[in-house]
Amino acid sequence: MNPPATPLTVSHLPLSVAEYADLARAALAPEVWDWLAGGAEQERTLAANRAAFDRLALVPRVLADVSATDTSATLVRSRAALPVAVAPVAYHRLFHPEGELASARAAAAAGVPFTVGTLSSVGFEDLAATGATLWFQLYWLRDRGRLLDLVAAAEAAGSECLLVTADVPYMGRRLRDARNAFALPPAVRAALLDGGAAGRAHRACAAVSAVAAHTAELLSPAVTWADLAWLRDRTRLPLVVKGVLDPADAARAADLGAEAVVVSNHGGRQLDRAVPSVTALPAVAEALAGRDCQVLLDSGVRSGSDVLTALALGATGVLLGRPAIWGLAADGEAGCAHVLALLAAELRHALGLAGCADLRAAARLRTASLPCPTWSAP
Template sequence: MALLTLADFETEAEARLPPAIFAYLAGGAGDERSLRANTAAWARIGLMPRHLRPVAGGSAAVSLLGQRLAFPALVAPMAFQRLACPEGERGMARAAAAQGIGMVLSCQTSVAPEALATIPGPRWFQLYLRPDWSETRALAARALAAGASVLVVTVDAPLNGLRDREQRAGFALPADVRPVMLDALPPAPPLPEGESLVFDRLMALAPGWQDLARLCAESPVPVLAKGVLCPADAQVAVAAGCAGVIVSNHGGRVLDDTPAPASVLSAIRAALPDRPVLVDGGIRRGGDIFKALALGADAVLLGRPALWGLAVGGAAGASQVLRRLRDEFEVTMALCGCATRAEIGPDRLVLPAGSQ
């Protein structure tokens, strides 16, 4: 049977991947309520088509932070993509380039960023602020030397969430899949008996807004804060020097019962009317991309669906998934009477009762 939709690719990826690896890639925190809510939130939003409007000659292309995207999307940062396919992040970068969009490389990449430097297309780099500032500076410098044009700082995961599905499956990184940019960093010292791993170690070393401000001040390229759900935090991030924010709950992988990004997107756009705002989480159709833009996003990040394409067909499979999303997005644009991104607005949506 031909694989058409993103759901088809997910089903096939689950059949092909070892169960523990699929559990790691697909799973979320706790009972996975946020994981499910992310997708359900987009499905609750309806579309209002406008008919007989002039859309011939339209285009899905956008410009974001001075970079052209064939449609308003980038591949989201995802760790250890060699778990899905031997080519890993290199294959994903090739897929993004084939579809004319960007890719955000995770600092937990399993392929060195230098190996992607010759692949065309916007390349952004995601990092976590390190307790030792020299380590943060070194990570950023290496990414910039490999061609990163934007730095994306994840702010919502100072420690890992508890992912029950992954733990039950007994997931462990295979010996041949490593975080190549982090392997050289020193290990954490042993935790003294009686101390809390969370409060006495991890949160004691966690960064603050002042650390984000320091990176923004030192960075020669724009910095985005990823993982923002609260409008007040979005404003603090911009005050710290960020160019904009990415509305995200980490794909439901860190803290369960957080709001779905779709449900807070318009409030964050209202808080940042003139700054880049991107969103990820639960996007499974091109219509979801349209809804995100109508709620105020400038672009979306595409995560697990692209990874399922990579798992099933390597770079070609990931490219097929991205192309399907673009096709669905363009069809939605046309049938809603929008020739360009500028014409996509909240008047093309039917929001659930009680929504703002």
């Protein structure tokens, strides 16, 4: 477990979301930073997510009244102050003692949904008490009874949608974690699961990630579209399919009643050489045009202008993963809240400079491709 971060003073507060990466790295043990920052195998997709964003440019409009900008959105069925939800990230207590409690409170203060992961280190009841708008991310467990128990618990906690992660039949080969023989410290556990394979995440073994080993025991690699239909008939929550990159998969998810898909390569942590999420986004948006199924983007978002770019390419909103955790690691709830506040300020600023008073105008912006990136955010 990492000690609480030293609170940041006003004079040392970062001026951009990206600046929080260095603060988080300094606050975390090296193996925990690697677990957060790393990707699969040679980390090509991890790097490509940012390179793809850096190759995109916006074509701003002018002479529009931007004296007031409206960033509010409806994501799935949840009202949000920004077109942003905090993405599911496992084990927030790896990064700060308060874990998901702190990040959920920060999301509530920002007025954005907070996604509770299957591998959350805080339970539903405590998270519901934060007042955050909760979503629930579901990994497909081998034990269907246990899976349905999790869904029922999410419903009872007031979760407003169910995100089924579709791109993890098993965990990608994350070489940093294997080299570190990464295992959870004793004080960090999967609070929504009990006993069994969940305990094996704490047992270090040379050249093996204990977290990967226990995840392999928990998750089913045999899940199919038929299983998704089976689940749809057993929950009252709106269904979201996360991990979609192919337009045909997006259309099939909509056919099965999904109310949204998340275009995501899991932050570069699954198939190395998977297409960057933002590159896949336009084709998925086109495949779902005119259908009652939103398109959200995950992987590589680091700034308000990234959010605006995603909206221009057809997304309704984005999921924010690593940057929210950078803030949590740097300064707990206050750090996570400041990351979200910076993102909001960056988005409002970018909207105005692009000639957009609201998100509908942002969706009409044109984009252009640059020949090569000139710089790259962390």
